[in-house]
Amino acid sequence: MTDELLADVVCLQLPQETRMSGIVRLAVSAVASKSGLNLDQSDDMQTALDELFRLYLSEPNPEGTLCFRFQILSDRLEVVTQGISRDLFDNDSKLNRYSRFILEQVADRVEEIPSPQGGFEIILVKNVAQKLS
Amino acid sequence: MTRRSDNSLSKEEIQSLFRIYKGSHDPKIKNILVRAHLDLSHSLARRFMNRGEPLDDLVQVASMGLLKAIDRFDPDRNVQFTTYAVPTIVGELKRYFRDRTSTIRLPRGLRERAHALNNAVQRFSQEHGRSPNVAEISQEMGISEEDVIEGLGSIESSAVASLNSSSAEDSDLSLLDIIGGEDKTLETLDERLSLAGAMSDLSAREQNLLYLRFVEGLSQTEIANQLGISQMHVSRLLRRTLQSLRQNLTMPKETL
Numbered sequence: 257m258t259d260e261l262l263a264d265v266v267c268l269q270l271p272q273e274t275r276m277s278g279i280v281r282l283a284v285s286a287v288a289s290k291s292g293l294n295l296d297q298s299d300d301m302q303t304a305l306d307e308l309f310r311l312y313l314s315e316p317n318p319e320g321t322l323c324f325r326f327q328i329l330s331d332r333l334e335v336v337t338q339g340i341s342r343d344l345f346d347n348d349s350k351l352n353r354y355s356r357f358i359l360e361q362v363a364d365r366v367e368e369i370p371s372p373q374g375g376f377e378i379i380l381v382k383n384v385a386q387k388l389s
Numbered sequence: 390m391t392r393r394s395d396n397s398l399s400k401e402e403i404q405s406l407f408r409i410y411k412g413s414h415d416p417k418i419k420n421i422l423v424r425a426h427l428d429l430s431h432s433l434a435r436r437f438m439n440r441g442e443p444l445d446d447l448v449q450v451a452s453m454g455l456l457k458a459i460d461r462f463d464p465d466r467n468v469q470f471t472t473y474a475v476p477t478i479v480g481e482l483k484r485y486f487r488d489r490t491s492t493i494r495l496p497r498g499l500r501e502r503a504h505a506l507n508n509a510v511q512r513f514s515q516e517h518g519r520s521p522n523v524a525e526i527s528q529e530m531g532i533s534e535e536d537v538i539e540g541l542g543s544i545e546s547s548a549v550a551s552l553n554s555s556s557a558e559d560s561d562l563s564l565l566d567i568i569g570g571e572d573k574t575l576e577t578l579d580e581r582l583s584l585a586g587a588m589s590d591l592s593a594r595e596q597n598l599l600y601l602r603f604v605e606g607l608s609q610t611e612i613a614n615q616l617g618i619s620q621m622h623v624s625r626l627l628r629r630t631l632q633s634l635r636q637n638l639t640m641p642k643e644t645l
Contacts, residue, residue, distance in 0.1 A: 281544050289523030295510060295541075296520040296608040299624045303631065312636065318481055358631065360605045375442055385519070 263327035272322050280309050287326040291333040292384045300362035301382050311355045312340050332383045341375040345369050398425050407464035422459050430455040433478045443618050454481030506540045507619055518609040520620055592635045595630045602627060
């Protein structure tokens, strides 16, 4: 919680429509650059959020919007995805298993918590790589 | 002294072989002519390096251009074969880039910036053994971070890469075969097996790319070094491949 207070926060709320996926990627690229992630890591996060966004495109969503909350910390980038009803950790769905597999490969941490507003929040964490050179 | 285009054939010999080939279309003669000019097609392919396409693919394309040039060349015209072949091969390479790598034509300024960005990223990665961040590219190129991000975005939107075409270099080994031999992490076995059915519809190159990234755990820069292409190209290919995989998974005719 202390970390969250120290974070710079950027919020992106956008319609749950396919044509918006490019905006998600561009936003991740911009935020990742402020976090100090390198291009590999930035691309990983773009892959992760693209995957999440596409997973939730087909989901019923009364609000019709998805919200990404980027928390920029000194050593990592955290992204909280809000406005989703699908349980990513429901193993009955093949698509869930696939998406989770991708997310777990490209993010350093993947968490799901119940949202106070109902549904779930997915938290993705990417640590900033230590520069060796 | 007659300058030779390879160790064994003079220009005169090549011209006379073309005359024989024109009348006979003998594949053996064609093979000799191809071998005599492979250096030319390779050297033209190399001119198009560092534009995001693997050299092996470029050599294949240039070789196709060479074959076309050999078939179409008229030895009775007073022109050297190389004079005729160079524009044919270069045309084939340009067509390849036009058809395969770009669906949106960017303004020249953005294209140049994208090209410079690509070079800067490759240079940095080679020097430091890791990919740069935006601030580092910005410093290297002397442009603002916003311009870098805009350039990266334009590269993404302008090129739609595909690995769907098969080529001779494709391995017959499927990802499922590879995973079967190397699976060490039981935690993700279920996920991997779920992917396997959908992966069989991907080309061997696409499977290899996914294997390197998600099983071997290589970074995009490491994959780029291994395949001899740019990190940005790996990024586009991965995105494209993941989209194909997702489509395969959501298709109604599932066999999983």
